[in-house]
Amino acid sequence: MELYQGCVRFKRGCKFCIEPKKGLPLWREESEVLSEITAALDSGVNHIRIGGATDIYTYKAEGVRDLEYPIPNPEPIAKILHGAREDERLKIFHVDNGNPSIVAENLEPATEITKTMVNTLSDGAVLSFGLESADPTVHEINWLNCNAEQLTTAIRHINEFGKGRGERGLPKLLPGLNFIAGLNGETDKSYQMNLELLHNLRSQGLWLRRINIRQVEGRGFQDISEEPFRAFKKAVREEIDTILLQEMFPLGTKLSDVWWEAHENRIRRPEQVLDPSHRAEVIRGKAGITFGRQIGAYPILVGLPYLVPLEAGSDIIVTGHGARSISGVEANLSINKATQSQLEAVPGIGKKAAWRIVSTRAKASRKSKIPFDSVEAAFQAAGIQTPEVAKQVFSI
Numbered sequence: 001m002e003l004y005q006g007c008v009r010f011k012r013g014c015k016f017c018i019e020p021k022k023g024l025p026l027w028r029e030e031s032e033v034l035s036e037i038t039a040a041l042d043s044g045v046n047h048i049r050i051g052g053a054t055d056i057y058t059y060k061a062e063g064v065r066d067l068e069y070p071i072p073n074p075e076p077i078a079k080i081l082h083g084a085r086e087d088e089r090l091k092i093f094h095v096d097n098g099n100p101s102i103v104a105e106n107l108e109p110a111t112e113i114t115k116t117m118v119n120t121l122s123d124g125a126v127l128s129f130g131l132e133s134a135d136p137t138v139h140e141i142n143w144l145n146c147n148a149e150q151l152t153t154a155i156r157h158i159n160e161f162g163k164g165r166g167e168r169g170l171p172k173l174l175p176g177l178n179f180i181a182g183l184n185g186e187t188d189k190s191y192q193m194n195l196e197l198l199h200n201l202r203s204q205g206l207w208l209r210r211i212n213i214r215q216v217e218g219r220g221f222q223d224i225s226e227e228p229f230r231a232f233k234k235a236v237r238e239e240i241d242t243i244l245l246q247e248m249f250p251l252g253t254k255l256s257d258v259w260w261e262a263h264e265n266r267i268r269r270p271e272q273v274l275d276p277s278h279r280a281e282v283i284r285g286k287a288g289i290t291f292g293r294q295i296g297a298y299p300i301l302v303g304l305p306y307l308v309p310l311e312a313g314s315d316i317i318v319t320g321h322g323a324r325s326i327s328g329v330e331a332n333l334s335i336n337k338a339t340q341s342q343l344e345a346v347p348g349i350g351k352k353a354a355w356r357i358v359s360t361r362a363k364a365s366r367k368s369k370i371p372f373d374s375v376e377a378a379f380q381a382a383g384i385q386t387p388e389v390a391k392q393v394f395s396i
């Protein structure tokens, strides 16, 4: 849902960006945005993202014509966010971009807006912050918006209010961070500075929901030094992203309403979604891989190491981490019904233990007995201690 057009830096905006060319920002009225939200809900839409705004904090800000850092105006955005939330048909509600320098230079009014977002948005909300480069030379040459110090202040601010978990198990509101490679003045050292900044944020225990590294090419930009750029991306994925995911989604965390989208490959494909055999209940728990995500603006990819029917949702317990995805197992599985693949999906249950549980169950059912009267009994039969995660996953 579009909120406004343009950027408050319309006089001297980041050189790579087209937004300043639109001139003075053009705000939509609160009533207009709210009636469009109502119209969307009337037509069956359930989930909405307020996007099309370069910075949620500068919607109807004061001093846009004259100030380098216009002063956020908490009331109009609160009117939209609270107004939209009053309609119970609205389910997932997210926003998009934030401007970290505006937040850092105006902490008091920004705090009101941040609190409003934490109170009205669905959990898993992400505010994308554009730093583009931590290198001061690149910053200067390209008239970039925000420096590393302002960014750190803004990230700390969002963490302070948004880190707590919401009802789907996700941190309520977290910052995302964008880098751009190929800007003029960039050298191999620029990537080192970017990485140092990320390590610095990590050392302060600050969370970033996603780190987006983009590349610009062509007229007006410079060639990218391939090797250092590749090394930078690799270091971000291995040294930062994976650790962040482990902290933000610890083993055993329950995430609700993961929507299953694809089998074997993370890309959602029409031939699968349209094929009833991929949606049939009978495939649940069979060997294979299923990918899904919670509804949201920047959802985390979840992989299950077995099949579940597509186009349906379930709650999961986190069992492992990749650089940009997590693995899991469905919550609330019956220890008396879980398949070999479902059992093996739980850390601490190997092939052998899973097989012992399945075969003990088979013997019991031949004698018309209920196989296990407790989760612990199943693991005793398997000859192993009940793994921690299994306590959260299984019931009888």
Ligand code: SF4
Pocket (backbone or CB within 6 Å): 006, 007, 008, 009, 013, 014, 017, 018, 019, 020, 054, 099, 130, 145
């Ligand atoms: S602050 Fe954002 S929207 Fe504004 S000019 Fe820079 S990149 Fe573009």
